[in-house]
Amino acid sequence: MKQVTLKQIAETLNLSVSTVSKALKDYPDVSKKTKRLVKETVELLNYKPNAFAVNLRTKESKTIGLIIPEVVHHFFSSVIKGIIAKAEKKGYLVIILQSNESYELEKKQLDLLSSKRVDGILISLANGTADFKHLNDLILHELPLVMFDKIAKIVNCSKVIINDRKAAYTATKYLIDSGCKRIAHFRGPLLPQNSIDRFLGYKNALIEHGISYDPSLVYILKDMSYDEGVHFAGQLLKDHNDVDGIFINTDLVAIGAITEFNRIGVKVPEDISIVGFSNWFMSSVISPTLTTIDQPGYEMGKEAFKLLYKEIKRRKENLPIKFKTVELETKLIKRASTRN
Amino acid sequence: MKQVTLKQIAETLNLSVSTVSKALKDYPDVSKKTKRLVKETVELLNYKPNAFAVNLRTKESKTIGLIIPEVVHHFFSSVIKGIIAKAEKKGYLVIILQSNESYELEKKQLDLLSSKRVDGILISLANGTADFKHLNDLILHELPLVMFDKIAKIVNCSKVIINDRKAAYTATKYLIDSGCKRIAHFRGPLLPQNSIDRFLGYKNALIEHGISYDPSLVYILKDMSYDEGVHFAGQLLKDHNDVDGIFINTDLVAIGAITEFNRIGVKVPEDISIVGFSNWFMSSVISPTLTTIDQPGYEMGKEAFKLLYKEIKRRKENLPIKFKTVELETKLIKRASTRN
DNA sequence: CTGAAAGCGCTTACAG
DNA sequence: CTGAAAGCGCTTACAG
Numbered sequence: 247m248k249q250v251t252l253k254q255i256a257e258t259l260n261l262s263v264s265t266v267s268k269a270l271k272d273y274p275d276v277s278k279k280t281k282r283l284v285k286e287t288v289e290l291l292n293y294k295p296n297a298f299a300v301n302l303r304t305k306e307s308k309t310i311g312l313i314i315p316e317v318v319h320h321f322f323s324s325v326i327k328g329i330i331a332k333a334e335k336k337g338y339l340v341i342i343l344q345s346n347e348s349y350e351l352e353k354k355q356l357d358l359l360s361s362k363r364v365d366g367i368l369i370s371l372a373n374g375t376a377d378f379k380h381l382n383d384l385i386l387h388e389l390p391l392v393m394f395d396k397i398a399k400i401v402n403c404s405k406v407i408i409n410d411r412k413a414a415y416t417a418t419k420y421l422i423d424s425g426c427k428r429i430a431h432f433r434g435p436l437l438p439q440n441s442i443d444r445f446l447g448y449k450n451a452l453i454e455h456g457i458s459y460d461p462s463l464v465y466i467l468k469d470m471s472y473d474e475g476v477h478f479a480g481q482l483l484k485d486h487n488d489v490d491g492i493f494i495n496t497d498l499v500a501i502g503a504i505t506e507f508n509r510i511g512v513k514v515p516e517d518i519s520i521v522g523f524s525n526w527f528m529s530s531v532i533s534p535t536l537t538t539i540d541q542p543g544y545e546m547g548k549e550a551f552k553l554l555y556k557e558i559k560r561r562k563e564n565l566p567i568k569f570k571t572v573e574l575e576t577k578l579i580k581r582a583s584t585r586n
Numbered sequence: 587m588k589q590v591t592l593k594q595i596a597e598t599l600n601l602s603v604s605t606v607s608k609a610l611k612d613y614p615d616v617s618k619k620t621k622r623l624v625k626e627t628v629e630l631l632n633y634k635p636n637a638f639a640v641n642l643r644t645k646e647s648k649t650i651g652l653i654i655p656e657v658v659h660h661f662f663s664s665v666i667k668g669i670i671a672k673a674e675k676k677g678y679l680v681i682i683l684q685s686n687e688s689y690e691l692e693k694k695q696l697d698l699l700s701s702k703r704v705d706g707i708l709i710s711l712a713n714g715t716a717d718f719k720h721l722n723d724l725i726l727h728e729l730p731l732v733m734f735d736k737i738a739k740i741v742n743c744s745k746v747i748i749n750d751r752k753a754a755y756t757a758t759k760y761l762i763d764s765g766c767k768r769i770a771h772f773r774g775p776l777l778p779q780n781s782i783d784r785f786l787g788y789k790n791a792l793i794e795h796g797i798s799y800d801p802s803l804v805y806i807l808k809d810m811s812y813d814e815g816v817h818f819a820g821q822l823l824k825d826h827n828d829v830d831g832i833f834i835n836t837d838l839v840a841i842g843a844i845t846e847f848n849r850i851g852v853k854v855p856e857d858i859s860i861v862g863f864s865n866w867f868m869s870s871v872i873s874p875t876l877t878t879i880d881q882p883g884y885e886m887g888k889e890a891f892k893l894l895y896k897e898i899k900r901r902k903e904n905l906p907i908k909f910k911t912v913e914l915e916t917k918l919i920k921r922a923s924t925r926n
Numbered sequence: 927c928t929g930a931a932a933g934c935g936c937t938t939a940c941a942g
Numbered sequence: 943c944t945g946a947a948a949g950c951g952c953t954t955a956c957a958g
Binding site: 294295296297318363505 | 634635636637638639641642645647649657658659660663664666667670671674679680681682683684698699700701702703812841845848867868871872873
């Protein structure tokens with residue numbers, strides 16, 4: 247791709263490269279006439295500054311990196327959309343990578359992004375991530391980093407989260423209030439903070455409402471897939487025929503469970519009530535529609551970029567950085583998979 | 587972010603920058619000993635080449651741009667995933683932008699990407715795009731460009747598509763074969779090639795099977811949303827109470843229609859059979875499950891990147907470019923929204 | 927085998 | 943108001 251350079255503009259107008267450069271950036275010490283001339287020629291020749299040269303000089307790429315566990319996922323798509331929208335407004339482009347829930351990949355991709363010299367990184371952790379050296383290293387090197395949704399409390403950077411524990415508490419309490427006495431929980435893997443917090447919210451709600459906590463009612467899922475929902479719904483019935491409610495860590499799994507219950511003739515919510523988590527679009531469409539916790543993905547993306555942008559800006563101006571954790575509101579969406 | 591430079595390595599070892607650079611790239615005219623020394627020091631100081639400088643010198647960014655109409659969309663997420671996966675393997679990163687189905691935005695974003703000097707661009711057109719100058723300009727400037735899914739036949743570049751006409755024909759024929767006599771069609775806006783082609787496939791199937799084509803049975807939707815599905819399902823019943831089948835341009839709309847029919851007591855497929863298009867995950871989960879055309883998003887993403895990569899490589903080597911159109915297979919997925 | 931030099935295309939402090 | 947010069951950090955053709 248052949249491109250016009252400042253030098254060519256300068257030659258065309260019999261000016262120096264410096265003057266042309268300054269004219270374009272509206273330096274006050276360039277004459278009006280020269281500025282006009284330069285701008286006309288730029289228009290005429292369709293000059294575009296060479297981003298590579300600008301990057302090298304200014305030491306910034308106006309590009310940020312985004313690492314998420316999985317792209318084909320309603321919640322994360324919404325986050326991506328929020329980030330891209332906000333970033334574009336501020337003149338930033340977004341490089342997206344997918345960790346596939348693998349710690350190794352996540353590490354490699356963080357490396358890739360920092361070699362590319364992105365101006366900052368947004369990340370939602372992989373389920374497999376238990377060690378945080380790769381993140382702390384970035385922070386040490388003063389590369390702006392913001393974590394969202396799947397975070398590590400122990401890493402010292404800005405974060406955007408929801409209150410998973412509180413939301414799970416609300417979900418479980420709603421099951422209790424609607425009359426459920428034996429409530430199971432399908433939880434995520436052991437490591438990620440949000441699956442821990444959702445579990446704790448579930449447990450606390452039981453205990454605070456005088457329902458004894460029974461560990462055998464808690465099922466630990468691996469990949470949080472539709473198929474796991476189908477499988478564990480069946481397993482649950484085999485293990486406990488007295489269960490009358492389930493709080494499920496994520497909607498996709500809940501939808502698998504509902505489908506299985508429909509298939510084998512267990513009535514939702516008459517026999518078993520179900521509450522999911524995330525409010526995927528699908529949840530408003532299956533039958534019965536799914537009661538769930540709405541998790542504001544788009545907002546989360548926007549907030550995360552805002553925090554990152556602030557940090558990038560303050561670093562550039564050598565101002566002190568204060569890390570901040572933004573907590574977004576969730577809400578219970580009452581639908582037909584629960585009684586009431 | 588402070589970073590080690592070649593110069594620092596050179597000073598540490600009392601070598602010249604040139605020698606260090608060459609040692610790192612395994613030039614044959616550097617001694618084994620020097621190479622070893624350099625590599626050790628690189629490791630020790632954690633040297634990473636400055637991407638900005640490399641870009642400027644080599645005139646490539648190892649980054650490509652991707653423009654899609656909408657990120658929160660099952661099909662496009664799958665495409666993104668395919669592209670990212672393939673790109674990463676070849677050492678390319680992917681910048682994603684969303685056109686929101688707007689021609690103006692699409693133009694602006696193409697501009698953004700070419701100013702960023704990406705090495706190539708993948709694009710699926712916005713519904714609003716009727717003029718192709720912005721695309722032809724890129725091609726003139728020899729910036730590698732590959733279109734996928736929503737393409738413009740008239741633009742001269744490589745493409746990855748499905749045979750929309752054939753797939754729509756198959757879908758409609760399936761309705762006919764299952765006994766439908768009055769078949770409506772919910773189509774997309776007038777401009778995009780794929781909504782034209784799907785309409786033509788529908789029309790041909792009717793005609794070739796002795797069913798007269800009735801334009802009043804064709805509904806033109808605007809944003810192809812769930813809500814439009816709900817709305818037009820109702821409208822259709824008002825306009826024509828004798829319809830017994832609908833071929834719907836995209837699953838999301840079909841799901842809206844099914845939901846509406848369920849609500850008002852129209853039985854699917856007994857009263858009206860429905861075939862969708864795209865095979866969104868959701869379609870396998872609603873009730874009744876949706877018969878649809880499977881559109882291989884992930885494959886399409888991979889194919890599109892492969893074509894782009896080839897073109898980038900050939901341009902770099904100054905080899906002649908032959909544009910290619912890859913057509914991927916679709917298949918009819920038979921489910922419960924049709925009789926049989 | 928090693929190094930000095932030119933150059934990629936900008937920006938900006940400095941001189942005039 | 944304009945321009946020469948240095949420099950961002952690399953790569954590579956050329957000299958020795």
